[in-house]
Amino acid sequence: MDESSDSFRTRAIHVGNQVDPSTGAVVPPIHLASTFRQPGAGVWGEFDYSRSGNPTRGNLQTTLASLEGEQCAGALAFSSGMAAIHCVTMLLKAGDHVIAGCDLYGGAYRLLHKICNRSGVEVTLVDMTDPAAVQAAMTPKTKLIWGETIGNPRLSIPDLADLAKIAHQQGAIIGVDNTFGTPALLRPLEHGIDIVMHSATKYLGGHSDCLGGTLAVAGQSLLDELYFIQNATGAVLDPLSCFLVARGLKTLDLRVREQSCTALKLARWLESHSHVKSVLYPGLEDHPQHATAARQFDGGFGAMVTFELAGTMDQTAKACESTRLFHLAVSLGAVESLIEQPATMSHASYDPTDRAKFGISDGLIRLSVGLESFDDLKRDLDQAICTALEG
Numbered sequence: 001m002d003e004s005s006d007s008f009r010t011r012a013i014h015v016g017n018q019v020d021p022s023t024g025a026v027v028p029p030i031h032l033a034s035t036f037r038q039p040g041a042g043v044w045g046e047f048d049y050s051r052s053g054n055p056t057r058g059n060l061q062t063t064l065a066s067l068e069g070e071q072c073a074g075a076l077a078f079s080s081g082m083a084a085i086h087c088v089t090m091l092l093k094a095g096d097h098v099i100a101g102c103d104l105y106g107g108a109y110r111l112l113h114k115i116c117n118r119s120g121v122e123v124t125l126v127d128m129t130d131p132a133a134v135q136a137a138m139t140p141k142t143k144l145i146w147g148e149t150i151g152n153p154r155l156s157i158p159d160l161a162d163l164a165k166i167a168h169q170q171g172a173i174i175g176v177d178n179t180f181g182t183p184a185l186l187r188p189l190e191h192g193i194d195i196v197m198h199s200a201t202k203y204l205g206g207h208s209d210c211l212g213g214t215l216a217v218a219g220q221s222l223l224d225e226l227y228f229i230q231n232a233t234g235a236v237l238d239p240l241s242c243f244l245v246a247r248g249l250k251t252l253d254l255r256v257r258e259q260s261c262t263a264l265k266l267a268r269w270l271e272s273h274s275h276v277k278s279v280l281y282p283g284l285e286d287h288p289q290h291a292t293a294a295r296q297f298d299g300g301f302g303a304m305v306t307f308e309l310a311g312t313m314d315q316t317a318k319a320c321e322s323t324r325l326f327h328l329a330v331s332l333g334a335v336e337s338l339i340e341q342p343a344t345m346s347h348a349s350y351d352p353t354d355r356a357k358f359g360i361s362d363g364l365i366r367l368s369v370g371l372e373s374f375d376d377l378k379r380d381l382d383q384a385i386c387t388a389l390e391g
Contacts, residue, residue, distance in 0.1 A: 103151025
């Protein structure tokens with residue numbers, strides 16, 4: 001049977017999840033073994049040591065590769081999203097230059113500016129929605145462009161094909177963080193991107209109970225190089241977490257589409273709220289890159305919503321602390337809704353001048369919309385906002 005002809009939702013359930021031939025179990029067993037007996041001295045079997053390869057991790061990687069599309073040469077599963085990004089940066093050497101988006105996850109900002117710089121890697125932050133600015137930032141030393149399909153926290157949407165063209169004209173690699181988008185809504189390899197990263201902790205796992213990261217890669221030689229780095233450095237995803245992510249993938253399409261519908265309703269309601277200055281959500285027609293998002297995304301705009309209160313930092317913090325259903329937390333992408341203040345939480349690692357420069361204001365609030373009902377989430381947000389701003 002040609003599995004490639006099956007739909008995304010069907011492949012998420014069946015590819016990489018074949019029936020166990022020894023028992024008939026429809027869920028593959030979790031292989032916790034760290035060591036595998038070899039057929040002979042100097043003769044290697046399919047598996048030898050769990051850092052180099054594990055059956056449970058291999059199954060998950062097979063599923064992920066299928067979901068990322070026909071352009072995917074393969075996928076790798078890491079101990080965290082940051083471990084996955086770090087693996088990509090280890091392709092670089094002293095003197096290389098990276099162009100990264102200015103609407104960037106705080107952990108990636110910290111890695112690039114406070115770790116990679118120790119190895120002599122230079123970083124320039126650029127607005128990824130402005131291809132001319134990206135082109136102008138390119139130098140002969142630029143080896144990597146790193147962006148996000150939905151920027152964090154301001155939800156900017158770059159044109160992926162334009163960025164891929166700029167990178168490849170100079171022989172640079174382009175990678176993107178698609179954690180907010182997920183392969184259910186967007187498959188960047190189809191737009192010419194070389195590497196796609198997901199924090200599997202978020203939507204792929206989907207239940208706030210495991211930590212992980214993934215890379216999906218377009219070319220075999222690049223995949224081999226990244227696997228070599230991963231095997232050499234050892235930041236692999238453990239078998240139990242692999243099982244949890246694989247289980248989460250089976251409902252990914254259903255969860256993300258339902259969450260996206262609720263997020264759009266909340267964004268439209270927030271636009272009319274008297275205490276809200278602005279709302280950023282790519283599904284809104286007045287979002288600066290709405291047309292780009294509508295072209296690139298498939299059936300939804302994601303479940304992240306960012307809005308700015310007409311209040312102080314303390315009032316914003318109080319609003320975040322006053323919700324009942326929205327948990328105050330820096331993560332995202334799970335069944336429960338979360339709320340946070342980027343300036344003091346997810347993007348606290350930004351230098352204050354960069355927070356101000358890139359629009360991470362004191363009044364900014366980021367929502368991760370879960371699977372609760374729209375009416376319940378609306379009531380919760382309304383009472384929290386009014387409590388904070390009306391006393």
